Amino acid sequence: MAATIKEVAERAGVSIATVSYVLNNRSGAVRISPRTRERIWRAVEELGYHPNALARGLAGKKTHTVALVMQYASIFSSWSGFTSEMMHGVADAAHACGLDLLLHTRERSDVRAEALALADGRVDGALLLRDWDDPLIDLLVEHSIPTVLIFSRSRNATVPYACCDDELGGRIAGEYLTSLGHRHILHLTGSPHSSAAVDRLRGFQNALHDAGCALRTDHILEAGHAGADFTPVAEALLREPRPTAVFAWSDDVALRLMAEVRNIGLRVPQDLSIIGFDSTEFCNHTHPTLTSVAQDIPLIAAEGMKMLAAMIENGSEEAHSIVIPPVLCIRESTGPAPS
Amino acid sequence: MAATIKEVAERAGVSIATVSYVLNNRSGAVRISPRTRERIWRAVEELGYHPNALARGLAGKKTHTVALVMQYASIFSSWSGFTSEMMHGVADAAHACGLDLLLHTRERSDVRAEALALADGRVDGALLLRDWDDPLIDLLVEHSIPTVLIFSRSRNATVPYACCDDELGGRIAGEYLTSLGHRHILHLTGSPHSSAAVDRLRGFQNALHDAGCALRTDHILEAGHAGADFTPVAEALLREPRPTAVFAWSDDVALRLMAEVRNIGLRVPQDLSIIGFDSTEFCNHTHPTLTSVAQDIPLIAAEGMKMLAAMIENGSEEAHSIVIPPVLCIRESTGPAPS
DNA sequence: TAATGGTGCTGAAGCGTTTAACCTTAATCG
DNA sequence: CGATTAAGGTTAAACGCTTCAGCACCATTA
Numbered sequence: 001m002a003a004t005i006k007e008v009a010e011r012a013g014v015s016i017a018t019v020s021y022v023l024n025n026r027s028g029a030v031r032i033s034p035r036t037r038e039r040i041w042r043a044v045e046e047l048g049y050h051p052n053a054l055a056r057g058l059a060g061k062k063t064h065t066v067a068l069v070m071q072y073a074s075i076f077s078s079w080s081g082f083t084s085e086m087m088h089g090v091a092d093a094a095h096a097c098g099l100d101l102l103l104h105t106r107e108r109s110d111v112r113a114e115a116l117a118l119a120d121g122r123v124d125g126a127l128l129l130r131d132w133d134d135p136l137i138d139l140l141v142e143h144s145i146p147t148v149l150i151f152s153r154s155r156n157a158t159v160p161y162a163c164c165d166d167e168l169g170g171r172i173a174g175e176y177l178t179s180l181g182h183r184h185i186l187h188l189t190g191s192p193h194s195s196a197a198v199d200r201l202r203g204f205q206n207a208l209h210d211a212g213c214a215l216r217t218d219h220i221l222e223a224g225h226a227g228a229d230f231t232p233v234a235e236a237l238l239r240e241p242r243p244t245a246v247f248a249w250s251d252d253v254a255l256r257l258m259a260e261v262r263n264i265g266l267r268v269p270q271d272l273s274i275i276g277f278d279s280t281e282f283c284n285h286t287h288p289t290l291t292s293v294a295q296d297i298p299l300i301a302a303e304g305m306k307m308l309a310a311m312i313e314n315g316s317e318e319a320h321s322i323v324i325p326p327v328l329c330i331r332e333s334t335g336p337a338p339s
Numbered sequence: 340m341a342a343t344i345k346e347v348a349e350r351a352g353v354s355i356a357t358v359s360y361v362l363n364n365r366s367g368a369v370r371i372s373p374r375t376r377e378r379i380w381r382a383v384e385e386l387g388y389h390p391n392a393l394a395r396g397l398a399g400k401k402t403h404t405v406a407l408v409m410q411y412a413s414i415f416s417s418w419s420g421f422t423s424e425m426m427h428g429v430a431d432a433a434h435a436c437g438l439d440l441l442l443h444t445r446e447r448s449d450v451r452a453e454a455l456a457l458a459d460g461r462v463d464g465a466l467l468l469r470d471w472d473d474p475l476i477d478l479l480v481e482h483s484i485p486t487v488l489i490f491s492r493s494r495n496a497t498v499p500y501a502c503c504d505d506e507l508g509g510r511i512a513g514e515y516l517t518s519l520g521h522r523h524i525l526h527l528t529g530s531p532h533s534s535a536a537v538d539r540l541r542g543f544q545n546a547l548h549d550a551g552c553a554l555r556t557d558h559i560l561e562a563g564h565a566g567a568d569f570t571p572v573a574e575a576l577l578r579e580p581r582p583t584a585v586f587a588w589s590d591d592v593a594l595r596l597m598a599e600v601r602n603i604g605l606r607v608p609q610d611l612s613i614i615g616f617d618s619t620e621f622c623n624h625t626h627p628t629l630t631s632v633a634q635d636i637p638l639i640a641a642e643g644m645k646m647l648a649a650m651i652e653n654g655s656e657e658a659h660s661i662v663i664p665p666v667l668c669i670r671e672s673t674g675p676a677p678s
Numbered sequence: 679t680a681a682t683g684g685t686g687c688t689g690a691a692g693c694g695t696t697t698a699a700c701c702t703t704a705a706t707c708g
Numbered sequence: 709c710g711a712t713t714a715a716g717g718t719t720a721a722a723c724g725c726t727t728c729a730g731c732a733c734c735a736t737t738a
Contacts, residue, residue, distance in 0.1 A: 002458050002482065004724060015688045020726060029727080031686060050455035054396045055724030058693045063393070065441075065461075083423050091444045100461075101442040102404075105430045116389035119341050121694085122404075122439075122461075143341065255624050262626070285594050287601070287626035343694060354718050359696060368697075370716060394694030397723045460724085 003047040012036075012043040023051065057121065066094065066308060067123040069104040069114075071130050081280035082252070082297060086151070089301030090127065096302075097309035099124075115139035124312045127304055128152075131193035146311040148319075150304035153195040160311075160319040162304035164295035166199035169326040173200075173247045173275050173293050174207025176328055181337035182245040182273065183213040186236055188223040188257065190249045197249050200277065204247055219243060223253045230260050237264060237272070244337045245273040251280050251292055258286060258333070269335035279329045288332035295326045342386040350382040351375070362390065396460065405433065405647060406462040408443040408453075410469050420619035421591065421636060425490070428640030429466065435641075436648035438463075454478035463651045466643055467491075470532035485650040487658075489643035492534040499650075499658040501643035503634035505538035508665040512539075512586045512614050512632050513546025515667055520676035521584040521612060522552040525575055527562040527596065529588045536588050539616065543586055558582060562592045569599050576603060576611070583676045584612035590619050590631055597625060597672070608674035618668045627671035634665045 005023075009016045014036060021030045022040045043049070057063040068090060094101050102123055104114070115136055118126055125146035130136060132152045137159055140147045149161035177185055187204055190197030201220065208215045218239075221232055237243060248254035254276030258268060266272045268288055276283065279294030303322050311319050344362075348355045353375060360369045361379045382388070396402040407429060433440050441462055443453070454475055457465055464485035469475060471491045479486045480497055488500035516524055526543055529536030540559065547554045557578075560571055576582060587593035593615030597607060605611045607627055615622065618633030642661050650658050 002460075006724075016725080017688060017690090017727075018686090021687090024726080026727085031684090033686065036686080048455065050459055052397075052724050053459040053461045054393045054402070055460070055693090056726080057393045058391075058397055058695090058723090059725040059727085060693090061726095068442075081420075083426075087422075087426075091442065095444070103407075103430065103440040103442055105434070116387065120389055120392040121341075121394070122392045255621070258626075259624050282594070282621065285598050285625075287597075345694075355695080356697075356718065356720095357716090360717095363696080365697085370714090372716065375716080391694050394723090395696080397693090397725090398695040398697085399723090400696095 002052070003049040005049070005051065008040065008043045008047055008049050011047065012040045014040065062312075063122055063124055064098060065100040065102055065123050066305075066312075067102045067104050067118055067126045069118070069126050069128050069130065069136070081282055082250070082278055085280060085297040086129070086301045089298030090150075090305055092298070093302035093305035093309075097305060099305075099309060111136045111139060115143060118145060119143040125308045127308055131191070132195035133193055146308060148304050148308040148311065150301055151196060153199070154321070160307055160321040162300050162307060162322045163196065163324070164300060165323045165325045166196045167203035167206075169277060169293045169295065170200035170203025170205075170247075171207040172203075172326065172328050173277070174204040174211070176330075177245045177247065177273065177275065177334070178208060178211035178213065180245070180273065180334065183337070184219070184241045184243045184245075185213075185215065186219045186221065186233075186243040186246045187215060188221055188233065188246060188248045188253050190222070190253075191224050192222075200249050223248070223256075230256065233257065234260060234264060237261070237266070243272070245275070245334070248274065248276050251276040251278045251283055251290060254290055254292070254333075255282070255286060258290070268333050271338060273334040273337075275334055277326075283329070283331060286333075291331045291334040292329050293326045294329040296324055300324055341391070342388040344388070344390065347379065347382045347386055347388050350386065351379045353379065401651075402461055402463055403437060404439040404441055404462050405644075405651075406441045406443050406457055406465045408457070408465050408467050408469065408475070420621055421589070421617055424619060424636040425468070425640045428637030429489075429644055431637070432641035432644035432648075436644060438644075438648060450475045450478060454482060457484060458482040464647045466647055470530070471534035472532055485647060487643050487647040487650065489640055490535060492538070493660070499646055499660040501639050501646060501661045502535065502663070503639060504662045504664045505535045506542035506545075508616060508632045508634065509539035509542025509544075509586075510546040511542075511665065511667050512616070513543040513550070515669075516584045516586065516612065516614065516673070517547060517550035517552065519584070519612065519673065522676070523558070523580045523582045523584075524552075524554065525558045525560065525572075525582040525585040526554060527560055527572065527585060527587040527592050529561070529592075530563050531561075539588050562587070562595075569595065572596065573599060573603060576600070576605070582611070584614070584673070587613065587615050590615040590617045590622055590629060593629055593631070593672075594621075594625060597629070607672050610677060612673040612676070614673055616665075622668070622670060625672075630670045630673040631668050632665050633668040635663055639663055 005016055005019050009019045018032060019040055022032055022037050091101065118140060126140055128147060128149045129151055132155060137156055141156060141158055147159050149159060151163050152161060153163060154161040187201060189201050192198060205215050221236060246257060248257055254274055257274060261268060261272055268274055276290050276292040279292035283290040283292050307319055344355055344358050348358045357371060358379055361371055361376050430440065457479060465479055467486060467488050468490055471494060476495055476498055480495060486498050488498060490502050491500060492502060493500040526540060528540045531537060544554050560575060585596060587596055593613055596613060600607060600611055607613055615629050615631040618631035622629040622631050646658055
């Protein structure tokens, strides 16, 4: 259907090889006169030729495509804007690096199959948004597929990552709330498989400990993205000693908490302060607006993509992980502890 | 690096062709004894073999990959959850159809280049989330790439589409607001290049007209997704005759409107009713919760994907567009017109 | 005049599959 | 007993591209 390199060669009256050299501008490898170049480009133009990416990938060794591999379900079912901002960053950076994006959102049940599928030649590398202990990571290394983790640390030293300094983020939240005078604080954490959630918890715990009001075990509740049950949270809010503040590990969770809190009849922030994480755009549009620890999501995503591009280019050497510090973004949902 | 079909053949002691036949289970084409099959599968297992998708695509004629082509910038910069729900639907359906997803989010400046890139052999078809008058559509048809539009009608009869009945959606909003007694209503519309925005406007206009309170021209304001300027909206809200209700063409816009309205000092819904479109999850979490015309985003996305899969399978014949009716979802942001 | 070197190109071998066409062997038939 | 036929494969030509190795030609140089 589409024109092939052969047709271009015929029309320009040269060999296929010559066309290939000109198209890839492999200067130095072989010299081609300006006149011949000119003729070839004209033929390309006239035929509307575009090289076949499959053939190119097969013959050469690069496809200029990377996979974005996500945890299924959990990721697109969240409506916090995290996903959108991340995709934005990833797509931007990929484009800037001249890479195309193949989306992988399979169940994580058949990790081996997923790894094999990723090794089918279509991609030069993989950007992973997965649990930090995901077996897929090691499998990709085995298949020697350049891999970078985003929004998670990596336990495999050969796999670099780009993420927020989540421990610092947790600490920031803790220091801020205690500085407001809060002593009894609830923490809604994420999955224990998420290094981000775990780190935020640890940082938060340390901050509270340093402030002399250690986090109670029964004040740590897991509240993943999706339609998690919030009744334990409601109970904890009313149980003595009643918390006067909540640190939610994500804006997503914070927002759902706000609705819950309204139902109970507590006022934010007079009765209860709430702080989230991510500081996505909609924090400005809730009522009251949501105080949140801000991580630069597009930046982190983009940095991850750039690292991956570099690994693909130069081999996996010298790829160095990157950790971006978060900053506190104070809005209306937090205030002094009630006396 | 990865095992090839050749190695499998050698290990199983058969020819490459035999392996190919067994792997693709092309029964009827050639017969292979159970014992040979068995040996081949064992070799596959032992070598961890997975066919190279590029070679397969080159030799055969299918890649089992489709492109999801989006309007750049506009799409991931929205935080309303539309994008997330759509991606969810698309990813799900693609997986169900055995298709992989290649993401295309280029600028729409170089449409010809984009079309050529889509014709580079990597994809069997394209799912488009674009302006309804986008020149890319016709270009893809020229290149005879199976194409389906989602969330937009198509002006090219050979390109089927899956979308919401947006005109009905507009009508529903109009009938509901007029039934509440509102006579002066503001409409925040989207881009004139979006068939959804245009259709919703038309349906809304018709409904108001039928109710005997035609929509004033100065009560139609464009408010696209991104950081559009809202001062004209603020002005219109205070200008006589003062609107008592607003129909926003998307939840995204409605949410930003709510913040704006709070600044002005109007109460929702006592002073001003607000109705959005999409009824994404966060409508349940705003304060007050947001009344909205609900379209089934994942369903529409999935139907589009299924149509595309069918077109790829059976050729472009008999593909029939699908239009899903929306329903009204009443929450707290709308109420009777103030007397 | 022969050797050397640069210029400008071409031939052909891959890359890993699919698939139409053909080949071999042994059993079956008339 | 020679001809069919079925079973169970194999051969080799694509698919569209990259790239190494060479080759012909002309202009220098020794």
